[in-house]
Amino acid sequence: MAEILAPCGSPEVLKAALRAGCDAVYLGGEEFSARQNAANFCNEDIVNAVYECHKRGVKVYRTINTVIFDEQMDKCIKAVEHCAKAGVDGIITQDLALVEIVRKCCPDMHIHASTQMTIHTRRGMEVTKKMGFSRTVLSRELPLDIIKELSALGIETEVFVHGALCMSVSGQCYMSAVVGSRSANRGLCAQACRLPCNAGGRGKDRYDLSLKDLSYCDELCEIVNAGVSSLKIEGRMKRPEYVAMAVDSCKKALAGEDYDRQTLEAVFSRNGFTNGYLRHKLGADMFGMRTGEDAAAGAKAMPKIHELYRYEDKRDTLNFTVTIKADEPVRITARDSLGSEVSIEGDYPQQAISRAIDEAAVIKQLSKLGDTIYNFGGAECDIDEGLFVSPGVLNELRRKVCMEMDSARMLKNSAVVPFTNSDITDFPEYKGSGQTIRVSVTNLEQLGAVSPEKVELCCVPLDLAVRAAEVIPVEKLAVMMPRFTFDEEKQLNRLAEAKRVGIKHLYATNLAHTEIAKELGMVLHAGFGFNLTNSCALNMAKELGATDATVSFELKASQIAKLKKPLPIGVYAYGRLPLMMTVNCPISAAVGCKNCTHHITDRTGRDFPVKCSKREGYVEILNSEVLYMADKLDDLRCADILMLDFTDETPTQVRHIIEEYENGGLNGRPDKITRGLYYRGVQ
The missing domain is CATH 3.20.20.70 (Aldolase class I)
Structure with missing residues (x-):
């Protein structure tokens, strides 16, 4: 069965995702995360996250999915080293340098090709496979038939099934960088596509670059049957309620149960959801903005959603063996369904003055597992007559044995990857011979x-x-x-x-x-x-x-x-720098191809040319200068x-x-030019 992969932008969201029942999480560190504006996780937080996830059998993937500058490379290598030593299950990456870092420093580490690598064809999959990626996150724009084809090529596929849609194909958007020096490929997208913009000359106060959120809950079984390994929820900038609701909806949909679509839309949507890319039905129905009514519905739904992660999600069942003997310390052994077994010993039992301890009293205390990830499966008791153990002592032993089981399960699900420092720029340098x-x-x-x-x-x-x-x-x-x-x-x-x-x-x-x-x-x-x-x-x-x-x-x-x-x-x-590449033409969606104006206009009145590659099925939005x-x-x-x-x-x-x-430009430069980012750079 495919995993449900939840986004975690903070430890608080991680708690909600785990309690909602996700199978895996992805999170970012303090640097090199494509969501730099999320709270994210410091190194200690990542270690704690691995513990909390692995004791539940949940996998942890860290995103190191920005492009890296040379001056940052040492820090990037340190981030990879921390992943290896913390027991992270895999690294999601965009930059080709990470392939070399992992190959030379920790070849046993799993790496996943981020959607920002724009992998959307069979040969793209073959390249990532040859480079050593164990999984590829496919472009969001793909229909189901292509997803199925790519999922049969011997490398795991990961598909976005819920969350926000960028106007541009991921990894190929430079709008935020060129317009405002905030690079999407560096995790600092300013979300220019959510700002007013009109296509087709329809006037101001339009949002013609804003797509609805995708939601494939109704199609999850089809996606799993297509061979997809991971069902990814977008949203590392979102609140715990959003993530919990999305995880719960995906779980129920996969199980063939009814999910609460109305509440899912209420917690966050932009005038509803779309499945247009999956069904290859593009056009105006895919566009939308979050309205005041959407926000009001979200606020109203919050108390209901809190119940989804109020209590722990039960991940396994524990069976206990309890020994209470006159001349031995009290001993409790716990076993889970996967073969982990732990024991804890307490003090010697006392002689009973009034009521002696019995099996019913032991079971009453051991079954109080409400604040743990376990269900109570039963207890075998070997108890001498005439002895007494207080409920408080049993409760403390129960807590300790559950903590020991947590640790045992964490160790069982964790593999520290060996890491060796290596020079990744040990290659001959090309000496130019002219321009x-x-x-x-x-x-x-x-x-x-x-x-x-x-x-x-x-x-x-x-x-x-x-x-x-x-x-x-x-x-x-x-x-x-x-x-x-x-x-x-x-x-x-x-x-x-x-x-x-x-x-x-x-x-x-x-x-x-x-x-x-x-x-x-x-x-x-x-x-x-x-x-x-x-x-x-x-x-x-x-x-x-x-x-x-x-x-x-x-x-x-x-x-x-x-x-x-x-x-x-x-x-x-x-x-004209290509600022966006999109398979969903905003002009076609707004006024149709016959009425194409060949440009869009932003809120400041600047016109951005639109270059059409209709045969290939995409358009490019070019810079105004x-x-x-x-x-x-x-x-x-x-x-x-x-x-x-x-x-x-x-x-x-x-x-x-x-x-x-x-x-050398001796005849004078033209009007309305830009120097691009060659002097101001990006954040």
Whole structure:
């Protein structure tokens, strides 16, 4: 049976989740958690959490699921070491560096690929499996048929079944970072998608980027039958009542019992729930905002929900053996259903003055297990006549034997993983031989404006690759892979056609493309979607077959300059930064594709272009301003490749911009530009 995995943003929430009956929990430490604004757990709290969980047979996963900077790597390694020594059952991670840390320092530790790694295809699963992940958290956008396909590939799958939906595909949202320096990939998302925004020119006071929460309680049995190993509840920022209600609802739904959907909606929803992604029914019905009525219903439901975690959830049954002999200390032995056995001894019994102790009196005290995780299964008593043991003494012995059982169960369910310090940056450093320009185009008109001799490579969309070979020499072409797909095989067939016309280079936007490049024998270039922010992650990209890698544009220029480079690195030097990638187009949902305005407008009046990849089933929301660094190239001299990304530029503008980057921006910069995050960075 699949586990019910509960979010725990604080020790208080952990208590509620355990009492509600979860099978596993995930929690964050004081650093490197994708929910930095939660209370989270200090190291001592994590040790206590492992104890409380393991005595109940509940697993504990720690999230180290932010991208890591080089200057943080020592602290990150310490966090992994603490996980190993505390007996944590696994680490959920996004950053490729964690793969290397675990592989070198504690290879027995389980690692789970976070949903922020954007794994959503068969080849993505194969990559994570080869890298040593024991479980993959799938993208929330997947329908049931794909979930079933991916769950049959020999690696555990984890699926979100309840909780908030981000507008963007997880791991590919940079809106909060670029607009306000609060990086979602660093655990500090400012939730820009919950702010006023209108799509399709519908006026102000719209919330056209806000999705309803998902809830798959009615579909849990289908999901389990699809082969999913873990049913994940989102909500490390939520209150204990929310987590308890979600766990209780999932438990009842899995057992085929009725759950209280009305109260589940009341505790937190945004005008109801959606199962649109699971059923692949996208559109306006998936969008919603939390209203005053929702909040009022939630407040009213709280007293009812408190009852769900008022008492301990009974995790096992104890059977006792009690020996009360005249010449021996009182002895109580307890056994659980899993074979754990513990004993405790007290003082010698007294001679009875009036009423002697008997079996009924012993059972009366031993059965008082209300504040424990155990049910009373029975007691075998061996009692000499004429002896007395007070109820208080029996109660104290019962408490002690239960505590001993707690410890025994905890030890049985815990495995301290050996940890050895190791140098994770022990690799040869690449020494650059000059800086080149690489371009990415959206259409053939832009491509025609590119002089092949001025650029190292021209990246073209997959759909245009075959025709692009008629415009410029194939040795100068690279296929820019789509960032998301619901049909990997068709995508692979189209890529094979591009290779047949002579294109040898593949620009990867997802980990799955590393496997595709190997299959087709193409030269692999790792893109910004890999979220590479440290030297070790760059080396992992090289191990995956990359000949060069574009670093994350969430890095400051000064941080890029300090990277130890195992391969040539590229930087995003020009273009409209892709702020969100979503499979649920806000404009289509608002006014339909026929009325597309090709932009959305935020509460300040800024227009953000929307780039449609309809064939692949996703759109990208681009920055309102163009990143321009032609006059600041000295600050990017550490980069071997300058990536110029053209979206809505005319052919004339394409030629002009390339010239600007050739001559260092001597002709003056354009209006309304941004320097991105190269100087201000992210938190």
